[in-house]
Amino acid sequence: MSKTRATHAPSPRRALRAALGVAACLAAIGPATAVCARPLLLISIDGLRPGDIAEAPQRGLAVPNLRRFLAEGAHAEGVTGILPTVTYPSHTTLLTGAAPARHGVVNNWTFDPTQSNYDGWFWYASDIRVPTLWDAARAAHLSTGNVHWPVSVGQPAIDWNLPQIWRSGHADDAKLVAALSTPGLVPELEQAEGPYAAGIDDSVAGDETRGRFAARLIGLHHPEFLTVYLTGLDTTQHHAGPDTPEAHAVLERIDTVVGKVIEAELAAHPDADIAVVSDHGFAPVNRELNLFRAFIDAGLMRLDAKGKVTGWDAVPWNSGGSIAVVLARRDDAALRGGVAALLDRLRADPANGIAEVIAREEIARQGGNPQADFYLNLASGTMAGNWAGSAAPLVAPSHYKGMHGYFPADPRMRSIFLVKGVGIAPNQDLGVIDMRAIAPTLAAILGVKLAAAEKSAITLNGALNGGGR
Numbered sequence: 001m002s003k004t005r006a007t008h009a010p011s012p013r014r015a016l017r018a019a020l021g022v023a024a025c026l027a028a029i030g031p032a033t034a035v036c037a038r039p040l041l042l043i044s045i046d047g048l049r050p051g052d053i054a055e056a057p058q059r060g061l062a063v064p065n066l067r068r069f070l071a072e073g074a075h076a077e078g079v080t081g082i083l084p085t086v087t088y089p090s091h092t093t094l095l096t097g098a099a100p101a102r103h104g105v106v107n108n109w110t111f112d113p114t115q116s117n118y119d120g121w122f123w124y125a126s127d128i129r130v131p132t133l134w135d136a137a138r139a140a141h142l143s144t145g146n147v148h149w150p151v152s153v154g155q156p157a158i159d160w161n162l163p164q165i166w167r168s169g170h171a172d173d174a175k176l177v178a179a180l181s182t183p184g185l186v187p188e189l190e191q192a193e194g195p196y197a198a199g200i201d202d203s204v205a206g207d208e209t210r211g212r213f214a215a216r217l218i219g220l221h222h223p224e225f226l227t228v229y230l231t232g233l234d235t236t237q238h239h240a241g242p243d244t245p246e247a248h249a250v251l252e253r254i255d256t257v258v259g260k261v262i263e264a265e266l267a268a269h270p271d272a273d274i275a276v277v278s279d280h281g282f283a284p285v286n287r288e289l290n291l292f293r294a295f296i297d298a299g300l301m302r303l304d305a306k307g308k309v310t311g312w313d314a315v316p317w318n319s320g321g322s323i324a325v326v327l328a329r330r331d332d333a334a335l336r337g338g339v340a341a342l343l344d345r346l347r348a349d350p351a352n353g354i355a356e357v358i359a360r361e362e363i364a365r366q367g368g369n370p371q372a373d374f375y376l377n378l379a380s381g382t383m384a385g386n387w388a389g390s391a392a393p394l395v396a397p398s399h400y401k402g403m404h405g406y407f408p409a410d411p412r413m414r415s416i417f418l419v420k421g422v423g424i425a426p427n428q429d430l431g432v433i434d435m436r437a438i439a440p441t442l443a444a445i446l447g448v449k450l451a452a453a454e455k456s457a458i459t460l461n462g463a464l465n466g467g468g469r
Contacts, residue, residue, distance in 0.1 A: 037447025038422055039224045039269035045254055046234035048278035050078045050416050062252050065259035073420025074428035074460050081280055081435045083368035084319035085413040086405045088122045090279035091150040095132040097439035097453025099367025104129035105151055106369035113315040115387055123165045125155035130452035134158050137225040140448045145223030147214040153180050160185055160221050166199035173199045189213050204232030204250045211257035215264035222268045225446055230254055241401035242282040273421030273445045280404040283412045288398040289353050290385035291316040291323055298342055314339045318384035320405020324372035353382030377407040424460045
């Protein structure tokens with residue numbers, strides 16, 4: 001019988017855990033502490049900023065389900081992210097505890113200097129080079145589920161998988177998602193919930209659909225570790241900007257989704273812990289720098305009569321508020337020097353909006369893209385302009401009103417971490433933490449270990465282990 005057709009009857013392990021309840025899990029969660037494994041629901045809200053929760057009343061936001069974490073569990077004042085502060089690298093760090101240089105997902109988009117991959121993203125779990133929480137849970141014989149989490153296509157450690165992927169936005173994308181999901185899972189859930197959200201649908205309505213599917217998956221299969229990813233806030237902040245009525249309205253709808261998924265989880269697992277994270281913050285923008293224009297004019301990129309890239313010596317690899325630069329010949333000192341000089345000239349003009357340029361050694365120190373020889377951090381109000389053909393100007397008004405991707409030291413890029421449940425003391429303020437400390441902390445809740453994590457787990461009994469700072 002297909003596992004997607006069978007209900008997940010309560011296991012003796014889970015029944016015992018529920019019976020033991022709070023008494024069995026009073027030990028602090030920490031890097032050197034053995035604790036009982038507990039079911040875990042992990043929800044990500046793309047682009048959610050700490051102030052949207054901590055200062056919700058002042059901002060006129062009604063988000064009771066998210067606000068409840070502040071009193072009932074532990075929360076970070078902010079989470080310092082990774083280089084770059086964009087969705088796919090961050091979500092992979094949230095599941096591995098490693099920086100992009102180690103886990104391998106170094107951007108949203110794959111490297112595509114000739115524009116031949118049709119805006120392909122790092123969709124495939126095979127690109128992750130280190131163990132994830134899914135892998136660790138599977139090794140510990142815990143059942144796993146996923147709804148739309150980035151970099152999850154083909155992840156063998158997920159029992160019930162609805163991965164994130166799209167190609168064209170055509171109706172055939174629904175067939176693609178169904179084909180790459182756990183066999184039979186999409187039609188099984190659609191019997192009760194109607195059509196699943198299209199892979200390219202990053203609206204709040206798509207979040208509401210995925211929330212219903214997550215609740216249904218929990219009710220049918222009771223995964224002991226479930227990841228759920230919600231995208232609508234990020235989309236709205238890109239188009240309308242952060243701190244706008246449109247963004248606030250979407251976040252309030254997402255708060256309702258979160259409440260319903262939590263309700264389903266606690267009905268299936270009364271002893272579950274719930275964690276809510278985000279991948280990055282947000283900042284307003286009004287202009288964009290098209291570094292492709294400068295590289296074309298300098299002869300570093302060559303185009304045919306139709307504007308197609310036919311050759312390159314150096315090429316930008318955009319990441320929102322920052323830009324990686326890749327050299328075709330890394331050992332070519334003349335090429336490196338010429339590109340460095342070009343970047344210095346561009347940075348010297350404030351109109352171009354370049355705040356700083358770092359080279360290979362500093363990129364490595366920050367755990368960023370090892371393929372990059374330079375990385376540009378753009379100035380406040382400036383974002384990277386995507387490839388728009390050979391006629392695009394160097395600087396133009398931005399097509400978005402909000403952006404992320406700036407270097408992680410920027411306080412505006414801080415994300416969130418909230419957690420509550422059995423054994424986690426209430427009213428804990430964890431201060432500002434490192435994103436790489438989140439995965440080992442969640443691993444401790446699950447009773448598993450992550451060998452590749454670069455920081456220690458956070459102790460959730462009122463104190464932080466020093467490695468989490």
